[in-house]
Amino acid sequence: MQYQVSHTDLTLVLALVRGRSLAKAAELLKVDVSTVFRSIRRLEASLGKALFDKSRKGYAPTGTAQALAEQAERAEQALDAAQVAVEHGDQVVSGTVRLTCTEAVLHSLLLPALAHFMPTYPALSLELATSNSFANLSRRDADVALRLTNSPPEHLVGRCLGTASYLVYGHADYRQRLAEAPASLPWIALDDSMSDHASVVWREQHLPGVVPRYRCSSMAAVAQLVGAGLGVAALADYMADSLPGVERLSDALPGCDTELWLLTRPDCRALRSVQTLFDELTPRLRAAMGE
Template identity: 30%
Template sequence: MTAPEPSWDFYRTFLAVLEHGSLSAAARDLGLTQPTVGRHVDALEQSVGAELFTRSQQGLLPTDAALVLKPYAETLASTTAALLRAASGSRDKVSGTVRISASEVIGTEVLPQILATLQAQYPELIVELSPSDAVEDLLQREADIAVRMVAPAQEALLARHIGTISLGLYAHRSYIERHGKPETIEELRRRHKMIGFDRQTAYIRTMLKRYPMLDGVSFSFRSDHSTALHNALRAGIGIGFYQTPLARRDVSLVRLLPEIELSIETWIVMHENLKTSPRCRVTFDALVAGLLDYVKENDAGGRP
């Protein structure tokens, strides 16, 4: 006799325990009691015929069986979330939920104003914004629309190329008052405090390939979160890269060594199956219009 399929609730609980490493933390996250979470894990273990967690001083550790199960549970989670977003909308009006994935900088610094205007126009539209430098899979419906800094390679996606966003070296005026302006790259390396990523990312490798003279620059402030780096720059901690359109909006930031410039291509991408969805269509169009205006600020006149 075939065993009954486990409830989706069991998989959701399983993912929460994986993330938090304890029944109590998973229970708080899910709004359940700890005994309920324990029963869900026990029931899933019985269904799959394998132990999923072992106890240790560090909490609950996933077994090999749990790690095998994890990507399938994540697919279920993203599919369920996409189903609920689709069910929340109407075929004839702009309503329901749309999930947007964007880089940390674009998601936190640029999109909120665009989305405020959009939601003022469509008050029944609900936006889920995921600002992260990790690329979410649109084919797996982890998001409905994405703002990406790489060209999409999957044929099932609709894509609009927005243009190029430039990045330059900037410092806060308070930093310059204390340390002065570097006039050469060598002076930048020897005398100034730099802000940068903790780990060498593709962005850093691109920068070093284009400007090898920056190799060996030591960072006095490091983080792998773009928002933290920007806040450190605005606090006057040191010199760092900043998107030119954002810098033009902040009179306290000063451009340094203008011969050093990076650029990132920008795309807006959506699964082709969503092109007939009113909520996704108007959101896609609003992002295109808003980010086209943002990219134009690269070449706008203003202070150096």
């Protein structure tokens, strides 16, 4: 019969993954070193595979040990949430919500919003993943998506939180050159992996002769290069206004306005954890978008 992994086994593996030594694991588990050693040997024998590679640097977890440790952390979070539920009754919001957004949205919009309300929900956990597509949500690898799009997928439901405008941004010493000879500037742009992005379409239509000096795989990287003074770029207003030393060098670019949507799958919208995120994020993100 195949060995059934127990909660004790998961706790043991997690302690050794975190401690990387028998002594540290024993300290975390509040047992002696010999107990940890025997328990790991017994578990490896029962599973029929090694869980750790021992070296001078300590105990390095194998892929199996890492997978077990991840499940152990989930179990830890579930127990913590259960304890909060016992202490606070039916009003507690608990569970894990997987949220996907772009790196630029994460840093400029989502993180400041989360910092305001997440501490008041100790039993609510978030798994954040950055991606430029809706694929994660469609494959059920995520529960909620925060996306800039004017055409949200029909199979998702949600709220429009505002509209982002795009302008040319850069340091002040680029202003005159932009007015007189825009093609002479060092432009920073997205690479071919995001060829349909509004800023790329605008540049190809209005500045067809411009060859970007720098190409990046994300808008967050484009903004960082602009902030460093390396050139100019078309950036969303919500992310550029906070860049030190960076100024608006143009009016809003025509045809680039893009809506910000908070989306989920229909089967998730009734979940209390998802409803809470929608209710907490909506007013904060609308304020950040100037709505």
